[in-house]
Amino acid sequence: MLDFKRVEKTLRPILFYGNNPLSLLGGALTSASAFVLIGFWVVSIFGHGGSTNPYLGLIFDIFLPGLFILGLILIPIGMGLRRRSLIARGEVPAAYPQIDLQNPVFRRGIEVVVVATFVNFVIVGTASYRAVAYMDSPHFCGQSCHVMAPQWSAYQESPHSHVDCVECHVGSGFDSYVEAKVNGTKQMVEVTFHTWPAPIRANLNALRPARETCEECHSPTRFSGEKLLVKTTFGDDEKNSLTRTVLVLHLGGVDSVSHLSGIHGHHLNHFEYVATDNTLQTIISVSAPNPDGTTAQYVSSDWKGPIQGVRRTMDCIDCHNQATHVFQTAADAIDEAMVSGTPSPSLPFVHKEGLQLIQATYTSQAEAGQKIVAGLDDFYRSQYPQVWSGQRAQVDAAANKLVSLYDRNVFPNMKVTWGTYPNNIGHMAYPGCFRCHDGSHTTKSGKTLSNDCSLCHNLLAVDETNPGVLNDLGLQNELHLQ
Ligand code: HEC
Ligand code: HEC
Ligand code: HEC
Ligand code: HEC
Ligand code: HEC
Incomplete structure (x- = not known):
């Protein structure tokens, strides 16, 4: 007691x-x-x-x-x-x-x-x-603060929607934890006083290194071989004509005798590059070790000034910057949606009209919601009254889908619109691989980083209506191919 x-x-x-x-x-x-x-x-x-x-x-x-x-x-x-x-x-x-x-x-x-x-x-x-x-939960990071709405929306639809934000954004150890919270507190103050920078940009050098994140789950020594990629696009004509591009990417990797090959095999070998902008879109120089221990420095022939700017050693994130926050281009968004059936390709001109409606400028998501629905409805009522009365459910479904594509990618209050966040994986919509492989990055001795089309892929078909290769593979009727 x-x-x-x-x-x-x-x-x-x-x-x-x-x-x-x-x-x-x-x-x-x-x-x-x-x-x-x-x-x-x-x-x-x-x-x-x-x-x-x-x-x-x-x-x-x-x-x-x-x-x-x-x-x-x-x-x-x-x-x-x-x-x-x-x-x-x-x-x-x-x-x-x-x-x-x-x-x-x-x-x-x-x-x-x-x-x-x-x-x-x-x-x-x-x-x-x-x-x-x-x-540390994604709900706190992604939702309690509306400025994260764009990243939260992109995260939920990504293959990593079950990986916690902190897995990639907060380093391990107590120091990183404190640093993240100090940073978070600064952001809370910015949010309270409405002084946050919009759009929000990541500093790749401040992210956790890929070795501690990506490579915990994906082993770079395991990727190998070729990857078949099929891209389906719809035309701007009345019939929304469908065409396909088929390519085989030389993904490569590290084979059983430690030989590096292809896309994955090469870049993880301490390539250091210098970019002149914070989004790392303009790369003026990249250095790669030669087998004899010397270093080859490829410098853009467009660049005459001193080599200075943001320095980085290339890792997964330099290509897969959107592995988690996947922002689509307007064209990809509508093509992918139409491949899944909504907007229905049977609606005349739906690709052209839909693309115009989602790319127009609106002041808010609410306004976009109203104007997109009204716009598509007007179009069919005035131009195709028979479709408007006969396929009403499809028109409505198409309009709703267009609104959700807009809401998933465009956030006027955060100054995030189509193309705000570049995707580095290809070279069509953004510079991507061509930031270095543009055929102008050359060493002093005259060796140039190649942009030969067959370096990275074999193009089996480009925008063909009915690619023979898909017939050969027995895949011609698979509308769901991406
Ligand atoms: C699998 C790793 C990963 C996860 C999980 C992840 N992120 Fe990211 N995040 C990244 C990478 C990589 C970038 C850099 C993107 C770039 O530079 O384009 C980034 C960038 C950002 C940015 C800056 C804006 C931008 O796109 O550049 C914000 C804000 C952000 N993330 C918030 C979040 C939130 C909130 C979550 C959880 C809901 C989250 N992230 C989960 C890897 C991740
Ligand atoms: C906690 C484990 C985990 C971490 C960390 C992680 N991933 Fe993944 N990743 C996965 C899983 C699981 C899948 C497969 C999801 C699926 O098939 O739906 C995946 C899929 C992918 C894909 C294929 C996407 C597609 O559309 O096919 C890429 C690319 C990728 N991850 C890159 C990365 C990169 C880059 C990082 C680091 C920024 C990373 N991952 C971090 C677990 C992880
Ligand atoms: C030089 C750019 C580059 C780098 C660096 C890179 N990747 Fe990739 N990776 C690609 C490309 C290109 C693809 C194929 C893109 C596609 O499927 O659309 C790909 C595909 C993948 C896939 C999907 C494979 C599949 O079979 O679908 C995963 C997973 C992946 N990468 C993980 C990683 C990880 C982890 C790292 C870092 C260790 C990494 N990548 C580094 C360019 C790169
Ligand atoms: C930061 C600059 C940079 C970026 C971005 C970049 N690469 Fe590279 N890439 C290099 C360098 C440097 C080499 C190595 C050249 C050497 O070995 O001398 C290389 C080599 C390659 C090779 C091997 C070439 C060979 O000779 O076999 C392939 C394939 C390749 N890159 C594909 C890609 C793809 C695909 C992307 C985009 C997803 C990409 N690269 C983005 C710098 C870059
Ligand atoms: C440095 C590597 C590299 C080089 C060189 C390269 N490409 Fe590509 N290309 C890629 C990658 C990676 C993708 C896949 C992007 C993705 O996963 O969506 C791609 C995709 C494509 C696509 C389909 C993408 C789409 O959105 O329709 C076409 C078409 C294409 N490339 C044409 C070319 C042509 C033509 C050349 C030669 C002038 C070329 N590429 C040179 C890396 C390269």
Whole structure:
């Protein structure tokens, strides 16, 4: 049992100084938030608290624990202030008022305080664990803050929608954790005062190195061989004529005798490059080690100035910058949607009209939603009344799909539109591979980084209606090929 004599001695000054409005308020805040928190945790244990609403997390994992701790802090502050003012006025009593231990109510009270202190430790522990876990969850990173809406939207549709944001964005170790939170706090301030930079851009050098992220799940020594790629596009004519491009990419890799080949095989060998812009789209120089230990430096013949700018050693992210945040081009977005059947290719001119509607400028997603739906409806009502009345459901479905393509890629409030975030994987819509392989990056000795079309792929068919190669493979009827 408790040694009441000693406890009483210790408690005397605490009770004496604690009797002030600030400490009492602190006690009230702490106990009130504790009750709510414990209630919520009990409910979550039984499986009913698992809502994915990010605001619930903000309240239960950040705000209430914050109140709880604020209350705990207010108690000693109130006591300190009362003590200071009593000392200043010379009113500190010679002996603190005695506590009547014979009084059973009081004894029970002391027991409650001891138990409560213990419970408080448990709460602080649990709450901090939950706060850390919550702040690391994709829901917190992606949803509690609307400036992340573009990245959240692109993330959800990516092959990595089950990889936590922090896996790639926060390095391992305590330092990186603190750095990320300091950065996050800066961003919260920016959001509060509406001073965030729009559009938000990543600093690739600040991301976790690919070795610790991508390569935890994908082994670069395992990729090998050729990859068949089929791209389906629809025309701007009345029939939305379908054509296909078929190519075989020389993905390569590292073979069983450690021989490097193809696209994957080459670039992971300490290639250092220099770019003149933060989006790394203009690369003026790249250095690659030669087999004899010397280094070959390829410099763009368009560049006459000194070689300086953002320096980076190439890794997965330099090509796969959009492995997670996949922003489509408007043309890809509508083609991919039509391959899946909506907008239906049976609607005359739907490719041309749809593309125009999603590429027009709107001030907000809400405005786009209204104008895209109205625009497509107008078009069919005025130009194709029979389609408008006969294929009404398809027209409506097409309009809704167009709106969702827009909402997934364009965020006027964040100044994110088609093409804001370049994709480095190819070379059609953005410079991509041609940032270096443009045929103008040359060494002093005259060796040029090749842009020969067969270096990276064999083009088996380009925009053909019915590519023979697909017939040979028995794939000609597979509309769902990408
Ligand atoms: C598999 C790794 C990975 C995951 C998981 C991931 N990101 Fe990213 N993120 C990246 C890479 C790589 C870039 C750089 C993109 C670029 O430079 O084009 C990036 C860029 C960003 C940017 C800067 C804008 C941009 O596109 O350049 C923001 C903001 C962002 N991510 C937020 C998030 C949020 C929020 C989540 C979780 C919902 C998340 N990320 C999950 C890899 C990841
Ligand atoms: C936690 C594990 C994990 C991490 C980390 C991870 N990936 Fe993946 N990645 C996967 C899985 C699983 C798939 C397959 C998903 C599927 O098939 O739907 C995938 C798919 C891919 C694909 C194929 C996409 C496609 O459309 O076919 C690419 C490219 C890729 N990852 C690149 C990266 C890069 C680059 C990084 C680092 C920025 C990375 N991954 C980090 C697990 C991971
Ligand atoms: C020089 C650019 C480049 C670099 C660097 C690079 N990749 Fe790739 N990777 C590609 C291209 C191009 C493709 C094929 C693109 C496509 O499928 O559309 C590809 C495809 C992939 C795929 C899908 C393979 C499949 O069979 O569908 C994965 C997974 C992948 N890369 C992971 C990685 C990882 C992990 C790294 C870093 C260790 C990496 N890549 C580095 C260019 C690159
Ligand atoms: C930052 C510059 C840079 C970028 C971007 C880049 N490469 Fe390269 N690439 C190089 C260098 C440097 C070499 C090596 C030349 C050498 O070995 O001397 C190379 C080599 C290659 C090779 C091997 C050529 C051979 O001789 O066998 C292929 C294939 C290739 N790259 C494909 C790609 C593809 C595909 C992309 C885009 C997804 C890409 N590269 C993006 C710099 C780059
Ligand atoms: C340095 C490597 C490289 C070189 C050189 C190169 N390509 Fe490509 N090309 C790619 C990659 C990688 C893709 C696949 C992009 C993707 O995954 O969507 C591609 C895709 C394509 C596509 C289909 C993409 C689409 O969106 O329709 C065409 C067509 C194409 N290339 C034509 C050419 C032609 C023509 C040349 C020669 C002038 C050439 N390429 C040279 C790397 C290269």
